[in-house]
Amino acid sequence: MLSKMKKIILSCIFLLSFIFGKGQFTSATLQASGLTCALCAKSIFTNLTALSFVGNVDTDLNTSTFLISFKPGNEVYPDQIKKKVEAAGFSVSNLVLTFTANGETASQQSHLKIGGTYFHIILAKAKVLSGDVKMQIIDKGYVGIKEYKKLLAGNKLACYQTPEIADCQIPELNNAIQSVHVIIK
Numbered sequence: 001m002l003s004k005m006k007k008i009i010l011s012c013i014f015l016l017s018f019i020f021g022k023g024q025f026t027s028a029t030l031q032a033s034g035l036t037c038a039l040c041a042k043s044i045f046t047n048l049t050a051l052s053f054v055g056n057v058d059t060d061l062n063t064s065t066f067l068i069s070f071k072p073g074n075e076v077y078p079d080q081i082k083k084k085v086e087a088a089g090f091s092v093s094n095l096v097l098t099f100t101a102n103g104e105t106a107s108q109q110s111h112l113k114i115g116g117t118y119f120h121i122i123l124a125k126a127k128v129l130s131g132d133v134k135m136q137i138i139d140k141g142y143v144g145i146k147e148y149k150k151l152l153a154g155n156k157l158a159c160y161q162t163p164e165i166a167d168c169q170i171p172e173l174n175n176a177i178q179s180v181h182v183i184i185k
Contacts, residue, residue, distance in 0.1 A: 024072070024073075024099060024100050024114070025070050025076040025097055025098065025099045025114065025115075026069070026070060026072075026098050026099065026100055026132065027067065027068060027069050027070060027097075027098045028067075028068040028070070028076075028081065028095060028096060028097045028098065029065060029066070029067055029068075029094070029095075029096045029098075030048075030065065030066045030068060030081065030085070030092060030094070030095050030096075031063065031064055031065050031066075031092070031093045031094035031095075032044055032064050032065075032066065032085055032090045032091065032092060032093065033064065033090060033091050033092075033093040033144065034089070034090040034091060035061075035064040035090060038061060040088075040089075040090065041059050041061055041064070041066075043088040043089065043090075044059075044066065044084070044085055044088045044090060045057050045059055045066070046088075047084035047085065047087055047088045048066065048068060048081065048084050048085075050084070051077075051080055051081065051084060052071075052074065053070055053071055053074035053075060053076050053077070054068055054069075054070060054071070055069045055070055055071040056068070056069040057069075064093075068081070075115035075116060076097070076114075076115065076117075077117070078095065078097065078117065078137055078142070078180055079180075081095065082095070082141055082142060091141070092141060092142050092143075093143065093144045094136070094142075094143060094144070095136070095137045095142045095143075096134050096135065096136045096137075096185060097134070097135055097136075097137070097182075098132050098133065098134050099114055099132075099133055099135070100131065100132060100133075101129035101130050101131060101132075101133045102130070103128055103129070103130055104128070104129045105126070105127075105128055105129070106121050106124050106126070106127060106128075106129050106184055107121065107124060107125070107126035107127075108121070108122070108124055108125070108126070109121070109122070109157075110124075111179075117179070117180065118179040118180075119135060119179075119180055119181075119182045120159065120160075120179060120180070120181045120182065121135075121182055121183075121184060122138065122155060122157070122160065122181050122182065122183060124183070124184045129184070133184065133185075134184070134185035135182040135183065135184050135185060136182060136183045136185055137180050137181070137182055138151050138181050138182060138183055139160075139180050139181050142180070159179075159181075160181050
């Protein structure tokens, strides 16, 4: 009876760690394209600060870059960041997320779950991640057109060619909220 109870408890712990993932995002650096003036930047700033998980946004008009700090304990949704930039009338040309890793393993073609999002790691050497780790989202709409075409030509993964979660041949991804492709920086 005790052995069965231990198995149930361990299964619950595994399930909870699987559902909530590991690590937490602390910040992001976003570069937008199409900005021509301070009013353009203000529009993006206003949209980004409306996101419930965004704590602070600093803007660098010279490089069209936004440094985003996230509220601790909140789940971060990269797709919502992209949608807010697009709603302001611009596009994302680079999005690099920083998260605090707690010993997660990253390797070529592995998946890392943070919150409800799966990050499919592409072009990485196997290593254990700890401390602040930067990852660049390389899906269409998160990098410039030229860079995306270059990455697409150099990668024959079906799930990157058509970034649908069902195309990733990993069984646990069938119920994921979101999946994106990344490069560990």
